[in-house]
Amino acid sequence: MAKIIIVGGSLGGLFAANLLHHRGHEVTVLEKVVGSLDGRGAGIVTHPSLMQALTLCGIKTDNNIGVPVDRRVTLDQLGNDIAEMTLPQILTSWSKLYHLLKENLPSHLYLDGKSVKALDQDDNSSTVHCEDGTSYTGDLVIASDGLRSSVRNLLAPDVVPEYAGYVAWRGVCDEHLLSKLSLTTLFETFGFGLPPGEQILGYPVAGSNNNIQPGFRRYNFVWYRKTSDAELIDLLTDADGNYYPQGISPIKVSWRNLAKIRDAARKTLAPQWAELLEKTALVFFQAIYDVYSEKIAFHRIGLMGDASFVARPHVGMGVSKAAEDAMCICDVIDQYGANAEALRAYEKIRLPVGQRVIERARYLGEYMTEQGQEELKKDLPGIAKRVMLETAVDISKQLQEA
Ligand SMILES: Cc1cc2nc3c(=O)[nH]c(=O)nc-3n(C[C@H](O)[C@H](O)[C@H](O)COP(=O)(O)OP(=O)(O)OC[C@H]3O[C@@H](n4cnc5c(N)ncnc54)[C@H](O)[C@@H]3O)c2cc1C
The missing domain is CATH 3.30.9.60 (D-Amino Acid Oxidase; Chain A, domain 2)
Structure with missing residues (x-):
């Protein structure tokens, strides 16, 4: 079974950790914040892929x-x-999902107060180094460390929010x-x-x-x-x-x-x-x-969740996308093993999806531009219907098929 280091212990990292642990892999989550993250975030729109990921984590939802x-x-x-x-x-x-995922993961697999500041990798493994002087090595490193991802910053410094x-x-x-x-x-x-x-x-x-x-x-x-x-x-x-x-x-x-x-x-x-x-x-x-990436696989280190793409929240699918990224990572590891080839396959599947999510979210944000306002003056109920029909709805299938 593989050894996977996950950077970031919020919803994205917890989805990845739970899914991989459930499939028998050895995981270590490194989260920079000490203590519970609860109290962050508010409402989350659920989509079928989010529910599917919870089920695959072994979490029964009612x-x-x-x-x-x-x-x-x-x-x-x-x-x-x-x-x-x-x-x-x-x-x-956010809080409900956080508790479900955190409590489902054996607590010794989640290390808080671990701020990742440096990385290295070779043909067989990848390693992260934390501010407190500790280092962790795995077959793969998966970074789910958010909008201002330190890992992305080290690997793709040109990608900025x-x-x-x-x-x-x-x-x-x-x-x-x-x-x-x-x-x-x-x-x-x-x-x-x-x-x-x-x-x-x-x-x-x-x-x-x-x-x-x-x-x-x-x-x-x-x-x-x-x-x-x-x-x-x-x-x-x-x-x-x-x-x-x-x-x-x-x-x-x-x-x-x-x-x-x-x-x-x-x-x-x-x-x-x-x-x-x-x-x-x-x-x-x-x-x-907006965070728009051109690359999310770097040999034995992969980016997921908000570390890879951040779309404006009109699409209401940040958590669902992170869950889908995590499911995809598990699938490619099953198929290719925990190696660079698996992450290349992950990138091939998830990079275009992430890019389409950003485009879709920008389109939904257009409502707030001058042109969107002109349309609104002509037909408020019509625009209202369109906004309601398109905001925070499940578009995972269209994104994969586009
Ligand atoms: C206004 C708004 C509304 C939203 N509404 C929705 C919605 O309705 N539905 C939805 O699905 N999504 C929504 N989202 C998006 C959603 O919150 C995120 O997309 C989702 O939580 C992805 O999380 P993540 O785990 O990838 O990143 P984050 O939640 O940002 O977590 C990153 C984690 O990494 C840790 N970290 C950072 N740097 C380091 C480091 N160097 N070392 C170790 N750890 C580190 C951080 O402390 C943090 O815990 C919304 C977002 C906004 C702003």
């Missing part, structure tokens, strides 16, 4: 995996329903805090709002302790807003003047910027969305980036 939603609606700025459609989906949460020109304001609001209006017109749906040049969407997710009982759930929202480079610098600066160019922690976002965003919500969004922004204790934002 109705508790998430909150089922049947309908999508778009609210105009006054809060009226202007377009709707039936589209059943299950909405889970490209800012898309907008940020996503995010948060989750407790169900029991919401008014009857928001509960009856928005809460049970995958909701959308399309104010000029912006987009907001949301859906119900499990509440604390992954509770999906009515009354205990939360509503997860993602509000995309154009943000200039100068405005982004201001957002990435905390109330004490400290600037965090790589991303600011949710608890550090300046109270002045939070006041501004809540004010903007009152002025530009439907009352249901504005209420969510008011009543969510921890509103935070993520700048939206």
Whole structure:
């Protein structure tokens, strides 16, 4: 059986570790953060490949995996329903998936506080070196170390995250805090709002302790807003003047910027969305980036998940793509053994898929451009239907066949 070193212990790394361990391989996960990662992330749209990967990890999923939603609606700025459609989906949460995957993996295989800083490889093995002076050698190294992947940086330094020109304001609001209006017109749906040049969407997710009982759930929202480079610098600066160019922690976002965003919500969004922004204790934002790779296999080291590609979240498939990458890595190792040939086969299959996901996500982001806005003025309900039909739906088959 093979020995595989996995860099990054978030959802991508955990999928790879669980799948490989389940097939009898020896895995070691190296995660730089000490302690649990829980508390990061919010809602995740599930797709069939995500459920398939969980099953292949030996994880039994039941109705508790998430909150089922049947309908999508778009609210105009006054809060009226202007377009709707039936589209059943299950909405889970980052935290639920993290716990399922982490608890399914024997704890001695997951090492935290291990920040990978250097790599080397030869014809027979690959090795990572960590900040704390330890090194780990395997037949293969699989890097799932995210948007700012250190491994990608060492192997393909030209591939850098490209800012898309907008940020996503995010948060989750407790169900029991919401008014009857928001509960009856928005809460049970995958909701959308399309104010000029912006987009907001949301859906119900499990509440604390992954509770999906009515009354205990939360509503997860993602509000995309154009943000200039100068405005982004201001957002990435905390109330004490400290600037965090790589991303600011949710608890550090300046109270002045939070006041501004809540004010903007009152002025530009439907009352249901504005209420969510008011009543969510921890509103935070993520700048939206594209990462587009030309190569994801480097002899005995492979990139997967957000380390290989980051698509704008309109496609809602970052976790599903990471799960698909992990399943593909397992399959090619079964077929070729844990060697460079297997990773070449992985690249042949997954590189074009990743590139198409980026293109698709850019297309969905076009709605927020000038041209998209012109179309919107002509036919708001028509555009609303298109946005609802195309956002965060399962497109894995089309991506593989394209
Ligand atoms: C606004 C927004 C909404 C989203 N919505 C969805 C959605 O609805 N559905 C969906 O599927 N996806 C969604 N995503 C995307 C999704 O969160 C990611 O694509 C997915 O989590 C892939 O994770 P990953 O494990 O590859 O990387 P990450 O989750 O970024 O994890 C990387 C891990 O590597 C660790 N690490 C980094 N450097 C090192 C190092 N040098 N050594 C060791 N460890 C290291 C980090 O600490 C981290 O734990 C969304 C993203 C955003 C921004």
